Amino acid sequence: MKNETTSIPVIDVSTLGQENPSSALFSSFYDAYHHLGFGYILNHGIDPALVDSVFEASRRFHAMPLQEKMKIALDHKHRGYIAIDTSTDVNSKLAEVKKPNQSASFMMMREDQEERADVYLSGPNLWPALEGFRPVLEAFNTELERLAKKLMRVALLSAGVKDLSVIEKFDEPTTWLRLLHYPPLPKGSPADLYGSAPHTDFGCLTILVQDDIGGLQVQSPDGHWLDVPKMKNSFVVNVGDMLHRMTNGLLRSTPHRVINRSGRERYSCPFFYDPHVSLDVAPLKGTGAPKFKAVNFGDFLRNELGASYEKHKDSEG
Incomplete structure (x- = not known):
């Protein structure tokens, strides 16, 4: 079904945890992510109280003095505090982006006991001195x-993939949980100043929770920008470039952006779910004649992060 106000599909995933999810789930999932690449999911099973606690933790973190966050x-290893004006979405296919994103964030990834030289971005997280945060x-x-992981299985099956052995590469996934803070853009700021410039997500699946300030927009296939406001007790889920490649283009990785001209602070928390960095990502059997060549996910990450973050530009030389 579709939300008449926003034209963003709404998907009931209440049967997701069952051994055999309903056929309606697979059809609605494919319809949403083949055509738009974005959707709201309802009945996901995660306690709203936990979500509220995450937003409280985010506000407490971002209210800390800058010197403490720094x-x-x-x-x-792409963990820690990302200050405002230090990341830029460089993607000439989507927009002429020269100004840094007007957002700050805390980034955590999978918690590894130690860094391994053979596993890109492995290692422990960095934690602030903030009680109850971690x-x-x-x-x-x-x-x-x-x-x-459950959504990933539905995504692949909905696109016609028969052999799900690739799911094993998500047993030790590359995950990212990001606490984003978007200050309001100043009045009269230029049109090319964004909270988050137009971009596609580079991984597989993104699960987003957001506050009620608004500002997230997704680009429709005909080029229009659609608002994606908060829907109570829902998550916004979208497909990234790697899942687009795995499904041979059947599931769409869609440009989106954030423009916060509300005059108020905006907070959101995206979770990015990706395979182990060793995976060579290519179209999977059952999705038709391959339209894409294989790409190593770890190599792809190095290029993406090196283009967008000053820290990785420095580390890559």
Whole structure:
């Protein structure tokens, strides 16, 4: 079904946890992500109280003095605090982007006990000295990882993939949980100043929770920008470039952006669910004659992060 106000599909995933999810789930999922690449999911099973706790933790973190946040500044493992004006979405296919994103964020990834030289972006997270912060984020990350793995299975089956052995590459996934803070853009700011410039997500699945400020927009196939406001007790889920490639283009990786001209602070929390960095991503059997060549996910990440983040530009030389 479609939300008449926004034209963003709404998908009931209440049968997701069953051994045999309903056929309606597969058909509605494919319809949403083949045509638009974005949708709201309802009845996902994650406690709204936990979501509220995450937003409380985010506001507490972003309210900390800058010098405290900079003690855990983004490291080469892509963990820690990302200050405003330090990331730029460089994608000439979508927009002429020269100004940094007007957002700040805390980034956590999978918690590894140690960094491994043979596994790109492996290692422990950086945590602020903020009471109760880490347990809330780790609990939310665990719940989202469980949900994402189930959604990934539905995504592949809905696109016609018969052999799901690729799911094994998500047993040790590359995950990212990001606490984003978008200050309001100044009045009269130029049109090419964004909270988050137009971009596609580079991984497989993104699960987003957001506050009620608004500002997220997704580009429709005909080029129009559609608002994606908050829907109570829902998550916004979208497809990224790697899942687009796995499904041979059947599931769409869609441009989206954030423009916060509300005059108020905006907070959101996206979770990115991707395979192990060792995976060579290519169209899977059952999706038709391959339209894409294989690409190593770890190599792809190095290029993407090096283009968008000052920290990785420095580390890549």
